Amino acid sequence: xxxxxFDYHAPVALDxxxxxxxxxxxxxxxxxxxxxxxxxxxxxxxxPKVVIDINRIANLSxxxxxxxGSLAVGAMTRQREVEKSALVSETVPLLASAxxxxxxxxxxxxxxxxxxxxxxxxxxxxxxxxxxxxxxFDLASTGNERTVKANDFFLNQLCTALEPVELLTQVRIPHxxxxxxxxxxxxxxxxxxxxxxGAIAMxxxxxxxxxxGARITTFGAEGKPMRMDSAEQYLSGASxxxxxxEEAARLVSNALDPISDIHASSQYRKDVAGVMVRRALExxxxxxxxxxxx
Numbered sequence: 684x685x686x687x688x689f690d691y692h693a694p695v696a697l698d699x700x701x702x703x704x705x706x707x708x709x710x711x712x713x714x715x716x717x718x719x720x721x722x723x724x725x726x727x728x729x730x731p732k733v734v735i736d737i738n739r740i741a742n743l744s745x746x747x748x749x750x751x752g753s754l755a756v757g758a759m760t761r762q763r764e765v766e767k768s769a770l771v772s773e774t775v776p777l778l779a780s781a782x783x784x785x786x787x788x789x790x791x792x793x794x795x796x797x798x799x800x801x802x803x804x805x806x807x808x809x810x811x812x813x814x815x816x817x818x819x820f821d822l823a824s825t826g827n828e829r830t831v832k833a834n835d836f837f838l839n840q841l842c843t844a845l846e847p848v849e850l851l852t853q854v855r856i857p858h859x860x861x862x863x864x865x866x867x868x869x870x871x872x873x874x875x876x877x878x879x880x881g882a883i884a885m886x887x888x889x890x891x892x893x894x895x896g897a898r899i900t901t902f903g904a905e906g907k908p909m910r911m912d913s914a915e916q917y918l919s920g921a922s923x924x925x926x927x928x929e930e931a932a933r934l935v936s937n938a939l940d941p942i943s944d945i946h947a948s949s950q951y952r953k954d955v956a957g958v959m960v961r962r963a964l965e966x967x968x969x970x971x972x973x974x975x976x977x
Contacts (some may be wrong), residue, residue, distance in 0.1 A: 686724040687950035690845060693736040697823065700850060701735050705825045707733045708847040714738070715759060718790050743797070743852060746770055752858040758797025758851045759796070762809075774858050777816065777865045777883065781808040785868075787875045797851045803843045803907065806877040806943075808869070810837055811902035814910060815883045818856045824849045840906040863887050863896075865967030868959045870904070872946070878903040879947045882959035884936075886923060888971040894918050899931065899960060902950045904941040911935045914960065928964045932957035 687922040706710060711745055712731035714720055715738070723729045737743060743759035745769050754764065754774045765771050766782040785791055785799075799809040800820065812818075820831045822845060830916045836844050845851060869881030880903045887896040897918035899911040914931040921927045941952035 695739045716794040718794040762791040762794045806903035811908040815900040837907040864967045864970035866963030868963045880955045884963035932961040
């Protein structure tokens with residue numbers, strides 16, 4: 684199939700793009716990397732009357748350190764740029780570790796950070812990382828700017844807090860320093876496929892071997908990435924030994940109400956989410972103990 688007829692605009696400045704969004708609103712779709720939008724248009728799952736191509740807006744592509752130690756990443760920054768960035772590896776190693784799981788390098792060459800966030804696929808890696816790290820999103824419209832926290836940005840499958848007249852301009856990601864350690868795990872049918880289920884675990888272990896903080900996120904199971912509060916609370920004050928990791932996995936499985944589709948059943952996702960959490964915790968603990976997490 685091919686897309687329905689649409690009008691095409693290619694603004695070269697942010698203000699121009701915002702004016703177009705203000706003019707067309709719900710009738711418009713923003714084209715960033717196009718890795719999700721173009722297939723959906725070809726299959727006529729979306730039928731915009733107007734496509735606004737923001738690839739010519741140069742100041743939307745950047746990876747910039749901030750005074751508070753956090754990292755600002757422009758919405759049009761290609762995923763491959765993030766993957767190859769030494770600054771990202773140093774400042775936000777969790778993001779650097781997650782990026783290679785996105786499709787194949789040809790997809791990452793075109794796919795953008797902002798596009799992934801705005802598309803809000805529940806199986807996507809970047810939204811899950813941003814939720815785990817309490818990232819903040821800068822949204823702009825004509826005459827207005829606002830900041831939305833990751834926890835408030837992702838609403839449901841392919842649905843975010845973005846208004847039709849707004850554009851995501853950049854994401855700001857905090858720097859979690861030592862002794863925070865992380866693990867990232869996902870399962871898919873083939874290398875490069877969408878994740879059926881994935882999990883991120885971050886733990887802060889003190890010198891006595893006790894967990895002072897934990898962050899557990901699952902993705903691909905429900906309509907958006909989910910922080911697992913019960914498992915996080917359980918791990919706080921624990922030694923995160925094998926028994927603790929099994930209990931955290933059980934709490935995650937019990938808390939989830941996953942979707943069922945042609946790829947995996949709800950029960951499969953419940954069970955495997957727990958396994959992914961346990962493995963991510965094992966990986967994080969290996970880092971905390973100075974072992975190889977491979």
